[in-house]
Amino acid sequence: xxxxxxxxxxxxxxxxxxxxxxxxxxxxxxxxxxxxxxxxxxxxxxxxxxxxxxxxxxxxxxxxxxxxxxxxxxxxxxxxxxxxxxxxxxxxxxxxxxxxxxxxxxxxxxxxxxxxxxxxxxxxxxxxxxxxxxxxxxxxxxxxxxxxxxxxxxxxxxxxxxxxxxxxxxxxxxxxxxxxxxxxxxxxxxxxxxxxxxxxxxxxxxxxxxxxxxxxxxxxxxxxxxxxxxxxxxxxxxxxxxxxxxxxxxxxxxxxxxxxxxxxxxxxxxxxxxxxxxxxxxxxxxxxxxxxxxxxxxxxxxxxxxxxxxxxxxxxxxxxxxxxxxxxxxxxxxxxxxxxxxxxxxxxxxxxxxxxxxxxxxxxxxxxxxxxxxxxxxxxxxxxxxxxxxxxxxxxxxxxxxxxxxxxxxxxxxxxxxxxxxxxxxxxxxxxxxxxxxxxxxxxxxxxxxxxxxxxxxxxxxxxxxxxxxxxxxxxxxxxxxxxxxxxxxxxxxxxxxxxxxxxxxxxxxxxxxxxxxxxxxxxxxxxxxxxxxxxxxx
Amino acid sequence: xxxxxxxxxxxxxxxxxxxxxxxxxxxxxxxxxxxxxxxxxxxxxxxxxxxxxxxxxxxxxxxxxxxxxxxxxxxxxxxxxxxxxxxxxxxxxxxxxxxxxxxxxxxxxxxxxxxxxxxxxxxxxxxxxxxxxxxxxxxxxxxxxxxxxxxxxxxxxxxxxxxxxxxxxxxxxxxxxxxxxxxxxxxxxxxxxxxxxxxxxxxxxxxxxxxxxxxxxxxxxxxxxxxxxxxxxxxxxxxxxxxxxxxxxxxxxxxxxxxxxxxxxxxxxxxxxxxxxxxxxxxxxxxxxxxxxxxxxxxxxxxxxxxxxxxxxxxxxxxxxxxxxxxxxxxxxxxxxxxxxxxxxxxxxxxxxxxxxxxxxxxxxxxxxxxxxxxxxxxxxxxxxxxxxxxx
Numbered sequence: 001x002x003x004x005x006x007x008x009x010x011x012x013x014x015x016x017x018x019x020x021x022x023x024x025x026x027x028x029x030x031x032x033x034x035x036x037x038x039x040x041x042x043x044x045x046x047x048x049x050x051x052x053x054x055x056x057x058x059x060x061x062x063x064x065x066x067x068x069x070x071x072x073x074x075x076x077x078x079x080x081x082x083x084x085x086x087x088x089x090x091x092x093x094x095x096x097x098x099x100x101x102x103x104x105x106x107x108x109x110x111x112x113x114x115x116x117x118x119x120x121x122x123x124x125x126x127x128x129x130x131x132x133x134x135x136x137x138x139x140x141x142x143x144x145x146x147x148x149x150x151x152x153x154x155x156x157x158x159x160x161x162x163x164x165x166x167x168x169x170x171x172x173x174x175x176x177x178x179x180x181x182x183x184x185x186x187x188x189x190x191x192x193x194x195x196x197x198x199x200x201x202x203x204x205x206x207x208x209x210x211x212x213x214x215x216x217x218x219x220x221x222x223x224x225x226x227x228x229x230x231x232x233x234x235x236x237x238x239x240x241x242x243x244x245x246x247x248x249x250x251x252x253x254x255x256x257x258x259x260x261x262x263x264x265x266x267x268x269x270x271x272x273x274x275x276x277x278x279x280x281x282x283x284x285x286x287x288x289x290x291x292x293x294x295x296x297x298x299x300x301x302x303x304x305x306x307x308x309x310x311x312x313x314x315x316x317x318x319x320x321x322x323x324x325x326x327x328x329x330x331x332x333x334x335x336x337x338x339x340x341x342x343x344x345x346x347x348x349x350x351x352x353x354x355x356x357x358x359x360x361x362x363x364x365x366x367x368x369x370x371x372x373x374x375x376x377x378x379x380x381x382x383x384x385x386x387x388x389x390x391x392x393x394x395x396x397x398x399x400x401x402x403x404x405x406x407x408x409x410x411x412x413x414x415x416x417x418x419x420x421x422x423x424x425x426x427x428x429x430x431x432x433x434x435x436x437x438x439x440x441x442x443x444x445x446x447x448x449x450x451x452x453x454x455x456x457x458x459x460x461x462x463x464x465x466x467x468x469x470x471x472x473x474x475x476x477x478x479x480x481x482x483x484x485x486x487x488x489x490x491x492x493x494x495x496x497x498x499x500x501x502x503x504x505x506x507x508x509x510x511x512x513x514x515x516x517x518x519x520x521x522x523x524x525x526x527x528x529x530x531x532x533x534x535x536x537x538x539x
Numbered sequence: 540x541x542x543x544x545x546x547x548x549x550x551x552x553x554x555x556x557x558x559x560x561x562x563x564x565x566x567x568x569x570x571x572x573x574x575x576x577x578x579x580x581x582x583x584x585x586x587x588x589x590x591x592x593x594x595x596x597x598x599x600x601x602x603x604x605x606x607x608x609x610x611x612x613x614x615x616x617x618x619x620x621x622x623x624x625x626x627x628x629x630x631x632x633x634x635x636x637x638x639x640x641x642x643x644x645x646x647x648x649x650x651x652x653x654x655x656x657x658x659x660x661x662x663x664x665x666x667x668x669x670x671x672x673x674x675x676x677x678x679x680x681x682x683x684x685x686x687x688x689x690x691x692x693x694x695x696x697x698x699x700x701x702x703x704x705x706x707x708x709x710x711x712x713x714x715x716x717x718x719x720x721x722x723x724x725x726x727x728x729x730x731x732x733x734x735x736x737x738x739x740x741x742x743x744x745x746x747x748x749x750x751x752x753x754x755x756x757x758x759x760x761x762x763x764x765x766x767x768x769x770x771x772x773x774x775x776x777x778x779x780x781x782x783x784x785x786x787x788x789x790x791x792x793x794x795x796x797x798x799x800x801x802x803x804x805x806x807x808x809x810x811x812x813x814x815x816x817x818x819x820x821x822x823x824x825x826x827x828x829x830x831x832x833x834x835x836x837x838x839x840x841x842x843x844x845x846x847x848x849x850x851x852x853x854x855x856x857x858x859x860x861x862x863x864x865x866x867x868x869x870x871x872x873x874x875x876x877x878x879x880x881x882x883x884x885x886x887x888x889x890x891x892x893x894x895x896x897x898x899x900x901x902x903x904x905x906x907x908x909x910x911x912x913x914x915x916x917x918x919x920x921x922x923x924x925x926x927x928x929x930x931x
Contacts, residue, residue: 062715062716062721063706063707063711063713063714063715064707064708064709065709066709068709068789068856069789069790069791069792069793070788070789070856070859073786073788073789073791136858137858137859141788141789142786142788143786147746147747147785147786149745149746149747149763150746150747150786150787150788153746153788153859153887153888155858155859237762237763237764237765238763238764241764242764243747243762243763243764243765244762244765277615277623278617278623279623279624279625279627280625280626280627281627282626282627282628282629283627283628283633284627284628285628286628286633308749308757308758308759308760308784309760309762310741310759310760310762310765310767310768312659313655313656313659313660316655316659317652317655320648320651320652320655321648324644324647324648325644327640327644328637328640328641328644331636331637331640332633332636332637334604335604335632335633335636336633338604338607338608338611339629339632341608341611341612341615342607342611342615343611343615343621343623343624343626344611344615344623344624345615345616345617345621345622345623346611346612346615346616346617347616347617347618348612348616356608356612359608360605360608363601363604363605364601367597367600367601370593370597371590371593371594371597374589374590374593374647374651375651375655376582376585376586376589376651376654376655376658377575377586377589377590377593377651379582379586379658379756379757379758379759380575380583380586380590380753380756380757380758382758382784383749383751383758383784383785384784444573444574447573447574447575447590448572448573448574448576449576449753449781449782451751451782451783451784451792453786453791453792454782454791454792455792456707456715456722456792456793457722457792458720458721458722458723459715459716459721460572462716464573505623
């Protein structure tokens with residue numbers, strides 16, 4: 001079917017529900033739900049970022065100036081919970097909702113009503129989580145890792161935190177089931193598994209990770225709940241329990257969780273790089289295998305977060321070697337992206353700039369990850385700012401940069417308006433420079449001996465903390481600027497109309513429907529022509 | 540044309556930025572305070588060496604990969620009029636860049652494995668397990684350390700020194716830079732002899748802590764209900780400072796570790812002195828004290844052990860840390876208050892002080908609180924009252 005036919009056909013069915021409640025609260029439309037997820041994620045990103053600003057303000061110089069130590073611990077805990085479960089994960093679900101059905105030629109997600117419920121749980125869960133700030137004793141202050149016995153001292157907030165986590169887990173599992181059901185059952189005829197865009201592949205694998213580990217986390221926090229309120233002793237040594245058991249269970253969830261936050265990023269980057277290099281993705285099949293390999297390995301490396309807990313030698317060796325192995329599939333991915341760029345015909349629009357920065361900065365985060373895997377050296381690195389620098393390189397200049405790059409890449413398709421390239425470039429350089437001023441000095445702080453999660457520090461750490469805070473304020477401001485850019489693009493201020501194809505080098509079904517994407521797409525099946533696809537096994 | 544120019548300038552900026560990052564990284568290594576310490580034990584040197592080996596391997600890989608990227612960004616850009624090649628895989632290349640990382644990892648695995656074995660299962664040159672010359676038990680409390688010299692029967696608490704503690708309060712008006720060893724000094728440091736194999740047993744009384752002196756090359760968690768084992772042999776006399784490295788609540792940032800490593804002779808003298816002081820403490824525990832003495836000693840104990848939570852004003856930080864000024868417990872039955880201090884309050888941050896403080900210190904602190912602020916009890920608690928409850 002030609003492009004023109006698709007266009008006119010879709011318009012016949014483009015009747016959006018009228019009124020706010022019907023359009024947004026009761027929606028079962030994958031695009032509207034995707035939009036809700038993305039807006040929610042942006043709001044949480046700003047909220048979590050605001051907490052980080054207070055943290056960096058307190059750490060601007062030695063001595064306590066603004067917040068009490070207990071409130072500081074509440075800030076670091078809530079910053080992490082909000083960023084992980086409120087900003088990064090929902091952003092990827094938003095991308096999945098918007099793009100997966102279009103990319104595989106499906107009319108919608110497989111389970112549209114459940115899709116609505118998955119989203120609408122989130123605002124309630126986070127309202128409950130944030131309400132703990134206003135309770136006696138305040139918000140949870142034991143870190144996002146919620147280690148007992150400390151977390152059990154928390155007072156009233158614990159029940160709220162546990163229930164919020166249960167709701168988030170239900171939302172994530174339903175979202176993941178929906179993604180799996182959609183990809184397995186709703187691909188258009190001729191859309192074989194190995195023709196799917198890599199973003200769809202990475203999400204399929206991520207969805208299995210979510211289904212596997214969210215129940216484990218729910219189990220762990222439920223045991224906290226019964227220990228606190230019902231007199232059990234799962235983690236209470238005095239009652240025959242084991243506080244370290246919690247750490248094993250938590251990290252059995254926690255390590256796959258960090259890959260849940262990075263695999264969809266790999267997918268987004270694997271869409272952006274070929275488009276702007278005007279060249280097919282290098283090593284598509286090995287990318288798929290590498291993603292699956294990383295997902296598998298994520299289940300057998302958890303105790304590398306626990307080297308200093310005290311483990312038998314055999315355990316330390318196993319987890320050290322297993323962690324080493326992760327760098328192999330991850331390396332394959334980086335080499336494949338560089339090879340995709342090699343001998344291409346590149347242009348450097350904002351999505352491409354963010355993708356390139358992602359590759360460089362994520363790789364730096366990967367390097368510090370390899371260093372942390374060396375158990376004898378980890379006895380020094382562990383729980384210092386070196387670790388803080390490491391995971392912020394992979395999560396901020398990694399996952400968040402991929403999300404921002406993805407927004408610039410697809411926002412013309414979502415809104416029908418081309419964002420301002422000039423503002424986008426300013427946002428890119430502002431973010432990239434400030435994110436490095438923010439996090440690079442934290443490597444030095446950690447190596448020089450500054451522990452993480454402290455509200456005040458010895459004067460020898462003053463200089464780099466000040467630099468880090470300056471970078472932090474600049475980075476925070478840059479993201480407010482990003483909100484302005486997104487707003488202007490949605491409203492069509494200072495923008496041009498986007499073409500259907502948007503990017504010269506773009507391949508994949510989403511670029512063969514109109515911009516903005518009509519409310520309903522592919523209602524009568526998608527015309528999958530191999531010429532339109534990025535990955536057709538022609539080799 | 541204009542557009543092309545802006546693309547090339549952004550590429551240049553990427554290059555300059557990466558160069559700057561590498562340069563900062565390079566210059567950082569020149570100053571030791573920005574890098575990991577080489578420390579004063581075999582382990583700290585091992586950790587440093589491994590750190591440097593892997594760091595340089597990463598730098599080399601990074602330079603190669605990023606150079607290829609940067610070259611490509613300049614050479615393979617549309618504005619140069621190139622047409623994109625359409626190759627999409629190369630089995631040879633993919634095998635090569637899978638094999639090379641495997642080889643590098645094996646190269647890193649060897650020294651890491653040797654180092655771990657040395658730390659966890661130490662042997663001498665003949666392959667026999669080495670013997671430990673002495674044992675120190677480290678117990679983590681919110682927010683102080685307790686050191687027990689198991690062979691000598693010496694035991695004491697080590698908490699943040701009061702000048703740091705005063706300066707770190709919000710609105711103290713004291714510039715941290717004017718406080719010597721701000722946040723890294725304690726009232727009673729751990730004292731150990733140089734060139735001695737020391738077994739260190741770690742546990743905790745309330746929540747998980749982590750005992751860390753960077754110069755010794757490791758940190759190890761102190762976990763309630765567990766006894767963790769580590770060891771060290773310090774090669775150089777000196778004072779070494781570290782901090783608790785596992786989030787342990789409100790004052791996690793304020794429980795430093797300070798270790799004085801002294802010559803073997805100085806250590807022997809120090810042990811003698813400590814044993815003498817313990818005899819004095821035993822006499823104090825059996826003595827009948829005057830009210831004035833109890834209150835003045837009690838104020839000292841209260842400010843170092845209780846004020847972190849209950850505040851010097853006795854106002855506490857409700858609801859987690861209740862006020863003692865006007866408290867029903869402090870103004871109520873003496874026995875109830877002694878029980879609270881000696882056995883703690885389950886499910887709260889109130890530690891059982893029975894095993895931490897001497898009977899005379901507990902009696903003094905209780906007497907002080909019952910007479911301080913607006914409290915009306917105004918009575919006296921003697922060490923023998925505490926002993927009676929402790930042994931009940």
